[in-house]
Amino acid sequence: MTDFAGEAARLDAADPLAKWRGHFLLDDAVAYLDGNSLGALPRATPERIETVVRREWGDGLIASWNPDGAGGADWITLPQRVGAKIAPLIGAGPDEVIAADSVSVNLFKLVSAALAHFRGDGHRRRKVVLSEPGNFPTDLYMVDGLEGQGLATRKLAPREHLEAALDKDVALLLLTHVHYKTGAMHDMLRLTRAAHEAGALVLWDLSHSVGAVPVDLTAAQADFAVGCGYKYLNGGPGAPAFAYVAPRHHRALRQPLSGWMGHAQPFAFEDDYAPAPGVDRLLAGTPPVIQMSALEEGVDLIARIGMDALVAKSRRMSEFTRRAVAELVPELECISPADPKARGSQLSWRHEHAYELCQALIERRVVGDFRAPDALRLGFAPAYVRYADCWRAVSELRDILDSGAWREERFAERAAVT
Amino acid sequence: MTDFAGEAARLDAADPLAKWRGHFLLDDAVAYLDGNSLGALPRATPERIETVVRREWGDGLIASWNPDGAGGADWITLPQRVGAKIAPLIGAGPDEVIAADSVSVNLFKLVSAALAHFRGDGHRRRKVVLSEPGNFPTDLYMVDGLEGQGLATRKLAPREHLEAALDKDVALLLLTHVHYKTGAMHDMLRLTRAAHEAGALVLWDLSHSVGAVPVDLTAAQADFAVGCGYKYLNGGPGAPAFAYVAPRHHRALRQPLSGWMGHAQPFAFEDDYAPAPGVDRLLAGTPPVIQMSALEEGVDLIARIGMDALVAKSRRMSEFTRRAVAELVPELECISPADPKARGSQLSWRHEHAYELCQALIERRVVGDFRAPDALRLGFAPAYVRYADCWRAVSELRDILDSGAWREERFAERAAVT
Structure with missing residues (x-):
C-alpha cells in the first residue's frame, strides 16, 4: 500500500508555494477544499476594505470617485484597473477585460452582443446559441431569458457532438471551459476554430478556469x-x-444593458446613449466599490504568486488526491478526467450517498461540496491548499465509510445552499 | 435683513433628529450637502463589514451561505431580508421588494417585464416606453438598449405633456419620481392613474426619493x-x-436576466429555467454579500430614525436654505419647486459659473455638486445634515461671489466625476 501520508508530507515540505498560505487568513485546523466555490480571505483584504470604508467613503465621501479623492481613491476607474490586472491571467490585453456585475449579467450582455452581431449589416441572420446539457445552469438560463424575448434559440448538444452541431444557424458557441461538476476541460483552441469555421462566434465562461488553469484567449x-x-x-x-471582448469586436460591439457608466460621457447627462470606447461600454450601473476593491486584492495576490507555479501545483495536488482515492476509497467513482491537463483544479466522485459523505466530512472540518444529484467535489486552490489537507480528506473519507458515520441522521438534512 | 445665522442655530438646537448625526462618521468641519449622491458612512457599518469579512468570510467560508454558518450569516437570504426592510420606506409589503444588482440592471429587468406583459396572451401588443427628456440618463439609456434589440420604442414627452402622450401604444410610463437635477417631484398618484386609464403600466425610479420623501407605492x-x-x-x-413589483404581477412576471439565483431551485442545477416565486425571480447572479450587508446597516438606521421625522426635517431644512439663498444670493436662479411638498430633499440653482462655484465651495469644505450644464445642486440628507451646514453654504456662496474667488483658474479644471 502506498504511503500517501508520507508522500503528502514530502510534497508539502518541497512545495515552492507553501509560503503563500500565510498570505491568507485560514484556520490551520480546516482542510479547505472548496476554494472553487468561494476562495479564501487574503490577509491584506480586511485592511484594504477598512481603508476603503473609513478613509475613502467615510472621510473622502463623494470626492473619492476622483483620482484626487482621499488617498487618490479614483473609484471611477476601478472596473478598468481590476480588469487590466485580470487580463494577463487569461491571455488578454489590458484594454480587453473589464470587471463588472455578476457572471450571469455579463453572460447576458455578451450573448446579446453576439446575437446583435448577426443582426448587423452584411451578416446572415443567425440566432441559435449552442451549448451543452449540464453546463452551469446560469449560462443556460441566460439563453432561456433571451429566448423568452424572441431573440435567441437555445440548442444543446452533448460535448462529443458539439462540433457536428455547429451548423449555419449557430450564432454563438457558449461553453464553460472547465465544467463546474466534473472539472472536464474543453479544448479551447480546437472548439474556437471549429466554431469560426462554421461562421459562429464563441463565448467562454472561465469561472472555474481563471487563476487555476492556463488560459490564452488571444492564442485561441x-x-x-x-x-x-x-x-x-x-x-x-x-x-x-x-468580461472579455476580443479587440476585433470592440468597434461594433453592441450590448443592451447600456447604462450610464458605459456611456461615452456619463457626466454629460445626455438623453441619448452613445457607447464608451471598447469594453468600457459593458459597464451598466455604478460599480460596487467595496467589493471591487476586495477583488483587486485577491487578483494582486494571485498575480504575485504567478500562474505557472499555480498550475504546476494544482496538477500535482489533484493528481496526488486522485491516486489516493483510487487506491484507498475505490467505492468512489471518479467522474473527472484522469489526465491532469484535461481538467481544472478540482475532482469529483460519484457516490449514492455523496451528500451525506460531504456533510460528514464538513463535520470533521474537511470542507468540500456536494453537487446534485450524486457528486462529491473537492477543489484544490493551489495558493493555499496543502497536500496534508488532501491526504486528510482521503483518510477521513475512508474512515467515514468504514465506520458508517455518514449514516447518522443529521447528515441527511439538506442545507439551503449545498 | 433676516438673521439666518441665528435662525439656523435655533433650528439646530430644537432639531429632534440632531442626536442621529452621531450615528454617522462625519467630519464636523465638513458641511456635507451631497448625501443625495453618496450617503454618509453610518457609525455601525465598519464593524459590520469587519464581521462579514473576517468572521463570516474568513472563518465561516462557504458555510456562511447557510443559516447555520458562522454567526448565522445566512447570506443566501440577504436580498430578501434587505428588500423586506426597504419595503416599509416605500409603502410596499415585505415580499414585494428585493435588493439586487444596480438601478440600471433592475430597470432593464422591469422595463423588459412590462414589455413582456404586452406580448402575453390576451394583450394587444404595445412596445412604446414613455418617459421625459432630461430623465436620469441611465433610465433612458436602458430603453435605448431594448430599442436596439427591437423590443421597445422610446418616446419622450415634456412633463407637462406626459398625460396627453399616453396613447394606446404606450406599454410603460417610466419616470423618476424626484428629478435628479431639479428635485421636482411627480404626482405619483395622478400619473399612475392616468397611465392605467390608458392601459399602460408604470415604473417609478425612486433613486432620489427613498429615505427622503413620502412614498406609498401600494396607495398609488x-x-x-x-x-x-x-x-x-x-x-x-x-x-x-x-426592485419592487406589485403583487398582482407576481405570478406572470417574466424578466430576461433569468440567472440561477432567480431559479425556483438554484441548487438543483437543472438545465431549464423555472422562475422562483414572486420577486425572487428578479435575482440573477450571486449577491454582493459585503455591500449587501453594508446596505442593511444603512437601511436599519434610516428605519430607526423614521420616515415621518426625516421628511419633516428635510422640508424645513430645504425651505430654510431656499429662503436664505433667495434673499442673500439672488444671482442664483432656483430651478427647484418652491413648494417643499413638490420637491425632493434637494435644491438646485442655475448659474453661468455653477461649476466653478461648486469647486470653490468644496475647497471651503462645503460639499455639493454640479450637474451639467449649469446647475449647482445641494442635498439635505435629514439624518445628518445640520441647519448650520446649510447656512454655511449660503454665506460661503455669498463670499465666493463677492470676492470673485470662483474666478481662480484651478476651479475651472474639470474632474473625472463632477
Whole structure:
C-alpha cells in the first residue's frame, strides 16, 4: 500500500508555494477544499476594505470617485484597473477585460452582443446559441431569458457532438471551459476554430478556469469570455465578475444593458446613449466599490504568486488526491478526467450517498461540496491548499465509510445552499 | 435683513433628529450637502463589514451561505431580508421588494417585464416606453438598449405633456419620481392613474426619493419601482439597488436576466429555467454579500430614525436654505419647486459659473455638486445634515461671489466625476 501520508508530507515540505498560505487568513485546523466555490480571505483584504470604508467613503465621501479623492481613491476607474490586472491571467490585453456585475449579467450582455452581431449589416441572420446539457445552469438560463424575448434559440448538444452541431444557424458557441461538476476541460483552441469555421462566434465562461488553469484567449482567438471573481481569484462572496471582448469586436460591439457608466460621457447627462470606447461600454450601473476593491486584492495576490507555479501545483495536488482515492476509497467513482491537463483544479466522485459523505466530512472540518444529484467535489486552490489537507480528506473519507458515520441522521438534512 | 445665522442655530438646537448625526462618521468641519449622491458612512457599518469579512468570510467560508454558518450569516437570504426592510420606506409589503444588482440592471429587468406583459396572451401588443427628456440618463439609456434589440420604442414627452402622450401604444410610463437635477417631484398618484386609464403600466425610479420623501407605492397602485441604495439609504459606494413589483404581477412576471439565483431551485442545477416565486425571480447572479450587508446597516438606521421625522426635517431644512439663498444670493436662479411638498430633499440653482462655484465651495469644505450644464445642486440628507451646514453654504456662496474667488483658474479644471 502506498504511503500517501508520507508522500503528502514530502510534497508539502518541497512545495515552492507553501509560503503563500500565510498570505491568507485560514484556520490551520480546516482542510479547505472548496476554494472553487468561494476562495479564501487574503490577509491584506480586511485592511484594504477598512481603508476603503473609513478613509475613502467615510472621510473622502463623494470626492473619492476622483483620482484626487482621499488617498487618490479614483473609484471611477476601478472596473478598468481590476480588469487590466485580470487580463494577463487569461491571455488578454489590458484594454480587453473589464470587471463588472455578476457572471450571469455579463453572460447576458455578451450573448446579446453576439446575437446583435448577426443582426448587423452584411451578416446572415443567425440566432441559435449552442451549448451543452449540464453546463452551469446560469449560462443556460441566460439563453432561456433571451429566448423568452424572441431573440435567441437555445440548442444543446452533448460535448462529443458539439462540433457536428455547429451548423449555419449557430450564432454563438457558449461553453464553460472547465465544467463546474466534473472539472472536464474543453479544448479551447480546437472548439474556437471549429466554431469560426462554421461562421459562429464563441463565448467562454472561465469561472472555474481563471487563476487555476492556463488560459490564452488571444492564442485561441476567442471572441468573448466571462469569469468569476470569488473562486480562485479570492475576491470575496459575491465579488464582481469580469468580461472579455476580443479587440476585433470592440468597434461594433453592441450590448443592451447600456447604462450610464458605459456611456461615452456619463457626466454629460445626455438623453441619448452613445457607447464608451471598447469594453468600457459593458459597464451598466455604478460599480460596487467595496467589493471591487476586495477583488483587486485577491487578483494582486494571485498575480504575485504567478500562474505557472499555480498550475504546476494544482496538477500535482489533484493528481496526488486522485491516486489516493483510487487506491484507498475505490467505492468512489471518479467522474473527472484522469489526465491532469484535461481538467481544472478540482475532482469529483460519484457516490449514492455523496451528500451525506460531504456533510460528514464538513463535520470533521474537511470542507468540500456536494453537487446534485450524486457528486462529491473537492477543489484544490493551489495558493493555499496543502497536500496534508488532501491526504486528510482521503483518510477521513475512508474512515467515514468504514465506520458508517455518514449514516447518522443529521447528515441527511439538506442545507439551503449545498 | 433676516438673521439666518441665528435662525439656523435655533433650528439646530430644537432639531429632534440632531442626536442621529452621531450615528454617522462625519467630519464636523465638513458641511456635507451631497448625501443625495453618496450617503454618509453610518457609525455601525465598519464593524459590520469587519464581521462579514473576517468572521463570516474568513472563518465561516462557504458555510456562511447557510443559516447555520458562522454567526448565522445566512447570506443566501440577504436580498430578501434587505428588500423586506426597504419595503416599509416605500409603502410596499415585505415580499414585494428585493435588493439586487444596480438601478440600471433592475430597470432593464422591469422595463423588459412590462414589455413582456404586452406580448402575453390576451394583450394587444404595445412596445412604446414613455418617459421625459432630461430623465436620469441611465433610465433612458436602458430603453435605448431594448430599442436596439427591437423590443421597445422610446418616446419622450415634456412633463407637462406626459398625460396627453399616453396613447394606446404606450406599454410603460417610466419616470423618476424626484428629478435628479431639479428635485421636482411627480404626482405619483395622478400619473399612475392616468397611465392605467390608458392601459399602460408604470415604473417609478425612486433613486432620489427613498429615505427622503413620502412614498406609498401600494396607495398609488404602482406596478413596478426601482431605487438606489447608496444615496439616502447610506449603503455605501455602489451599494446594491432594489426592485419592487406589485403583487398582482407576481405570478406572470417574466424578466430576461433569468440567472440561477432567480431559479425556483438554484441548487438543483437543472438545465431549464423555472422562475422562483414572486420577486425572487428578479435575482440573477450571486449577491454582493459585503455591500449587501453594508446596505442593511444603512437601511436599519434610516428605519430607526423614521420616515415621518426625516421628511419633516428635510422640508424645513430645504425651505430654510431656499429662503436664505433667495434673499442673500439672488444671482442664483432656483430651478427647484418652491413648494417643499413638490420637491425632493434637494435644491438646485442655475448659474453661468455653477461649476466653478461648486469647486470653490468644496475647497471651503462645503460639499455639493454640479450637474451639467449649469446647475449647482445641494442635498439635505435629514439624518445628518445640520441647519448650520446649510447656512454655511449660503454665506460661503455669498463670499465666493463677492470676492470673485470662483474666478481662480484651478476651479475651472474639470474632474473625472463632477
